[in-house]
Amino acid sequence: MKSAPRWPLHPAPREGEALSSWLNRVAACYQMDMLDLLEHDLGHGQADDLDTAPPLALLTMLSQRSGIELDRLRGMSVAGWVPWLLDSLDDRAPAALETYAFQFSVLLPKRKRKTRSITSWRAWLPGRSIHRACPLCLNNPTDQAVLLAWKLPLMLSCPLHGCWLESYWGVPGRFLGWENADASPRPANDAIATMDRRTWQALTLGYVELPRRRIHAGLWFRLLRTLLDELNTPLSHCGTCAGSIRYIWERCGHPLRAGQSLWHPYEILDPTIQLQMLEAAAIAIDLIESKVLSPRGEQAVLFLPEPLTGFTNGLPAVVQKTEPINHWQQAVKAIGDAIVEARHNPETARSLFALASYGRHDPESLERLRVTFVKEGIPPEFLSHYMPDGPFACLRQNDGLSDNF
Ligand SMILES: [Zn+2]
Structure with missing residues (x-):
C-alpha cells in the first residue's frame, strides 16, 4: 500500500487530548473544517466515532500523515483505554455492569447491594455528549x-x-x-x-x-x-x-x-x-x-493509612518492641465516631443513649442527658424511646421505633 504524504503542519497532541480535538487543531492549521479534512484528505466520512473507536484504516493514515505512532493515536480514543478504563466497547457483553461495578465494595458490605443487570451498557460512556x-x-x-x-x-x-x-x-x-x-x-x-x-x-x-x-x-x-x-x-x-x-x-x-x-x-x-x-x-x-x-x-x-509496622533488626520477633496501645484515646475516638453516626442513625443514637444512661435512674438526670444529646446534634425524635416517666424506659429495646430508611 502506498503511504500517504506527510502533512507539512500539524500540532503535537497534548497529553490526554481527544482525537477529535487534535484533528480540529490540525484542520485549523489549513483554515479547514475538521469534517472537510476528514472527508477530502483522509476519505473518512463520519466524525462521531473519532473519540470512541476510530477505524484502524483512519489511524494508519493519520500516523502516516503526522509521523505519530499508531499506539499514541489509538490512546486518544476510548478504544485505547480498553481494558483499563472499561472491559470492552461491546455494549452487549454479558454481565458487563455486574462485573465492573459490583465485584468490589467500599461504602456498603457486598451482600447489602442488590446486583443490577442491564442488557446494554458500557462503563463511563455518557448517554449524551459532554462539553x-x-x-x-x-x-x-x-x-x-x-x-x-x-x-x-x-x-x-x-x-x-x-x-x-x-x-x-x-x-x-x-x-x-x-x-x-x-x-x-x-x-x-x-x-x-x-x-x-x-x-x-x-x-x-x-x-x-x-x-x-x-x-x-x-x-x-x-x-x-x-x-x-x-x-x-x-x-x-x-x-x-x-x-x-x-x-x-x-x-x-x-x-x-x-x-x-x-x-x-x-x-x-x-x-x-x-x-x-x-x-x-x-x-x-x-x-x-x-x-x-x-x-x-x-x-x-x-x-486508610498504612498501619505502623516495626522494622526488623534481625532478632526474633518475640523480643521486638511493639507500639503501646492507648486504650483511652481509642475509646474517646470511638465515642466521637459514634456521636457522628448517631446524628443520622436512630439505632446508633438509641444504643449510645443506653450506654450513656447506664446507672442513671432518676428522670431528671435522664432528661439532662437527653438535652445533652440534642445539643450534640442528635435529632430528638431518635430518642423517642426515652420516656421520662419510667426509670428504665431508656433501656427498652422494643419500643416500636421504626427505622424508616
Ligand atoms: Zn487546566
Whole structure:
C-alpha cells in the first residue's frame, strides 16, 4: 500500500487530548473544517466515532500523515483505554455492569447491594455528549486542546489547575463560548482535587498512589464506579450503613442520591446529576481517609493509612518492641465516631443513649442527658424511646421505633 504524504503542519497532541480535538487543531492549521479534512484528505466520512473507536484504516493514515505512532493515536480514543478504563466497547457483553461495578465494595458490605443487570451498557460512556473544559487550559485561543477525560463523566476539575471544569459551547480552537461567560475559574475543594488528581494519574501513568498502596489504574476506575453506584443505592437497602450514605450526601449539600428515586446506571443520568454523584464520591473518599467514616466494604481499607509496622533488626520477633496501645484515646475516638453516626442513625443514637444512661435512674438526670444529646446534634425524635416517666424506659429495646430508611 502506498503511504500517504506527510502533512507539512500539524500540532503535537497534548497529553490526554481527544482525537477529535487534535484533528480540529490540525484542520485549523489549513483554515479547514475538521469534517472537510476528514472527508477530502483522509476519505473518512463520519466524525462521531473519532473519540470512541476510530477505524484502524483512519489511524494508519493519520500516523502516516503526522509521523505519530499508531499506539499514541489509538490512546486518544476510548478504544485505547480498553481494558483499563472499561472491559470492552461491546455494549452487549454479558454481565458487563455486574462485573465492573459490583465485584468490589467500599461504602456498603457486598451482600447489602442488590446486583443490577442491564442488557446494554458500557462503563463511563455518557448517554449524551459532554462539553466541559478547564477555562485556564483553554485560555490561549491558539492552543485549545480538549482532553478525552473531559468528554466522560469522570472528573470534576482540571488536574493541572485545580479549578472546576466549566460548560462551553462551540468548537475549541475555532469558536468557543463559556456558558457562564462572566465567571472566573472556581477552585475545586481538596476532596475533589485529590480524587481528580488520582484519576489523572491513572489515565497518564497507569497506577494510583493510595494511602495504603499503589493500585493499578483498572482497579481505581472500578473502585470509583463502585462508589458512584453505592451512593445511588436506596437507603432501604443499606441497613445500618444508611446513616453513612445520608451523611455523605448532607456533607455535599446535594439531595440524597442527587434527587434520584428510581435507579438508573450512572452513565445515562443527566450530566448535572452525574456531577453531583462525582462530588459525593470525592467527599466519601475524603471522609474515609480522615476516618470520619469507617465503612464496611471490603476495599474501604485501601483508603486508610498504612498501619505502623516495626522494622526488623534481625532478632526474633518475640523480643521486638511493639507500639503501646492507648486504650483511652481509642475509646474517646470511638465515642466521637459514634456521636457522628448517631446524628443520622436512630439505632446508633438509641444504643449510645443506653450506654450513656447506664446507672442513671432518676428522670431528671435522664432528661439532662437527653438535652445533652440534642445539643450534640442528635435529632430528638431518635430518642423517642426515652420516656421520662419510667426509670428504665431508656433501656427498652422494643419500643416500636421504626427505622424508616
Ligand atoms: Zn487546566
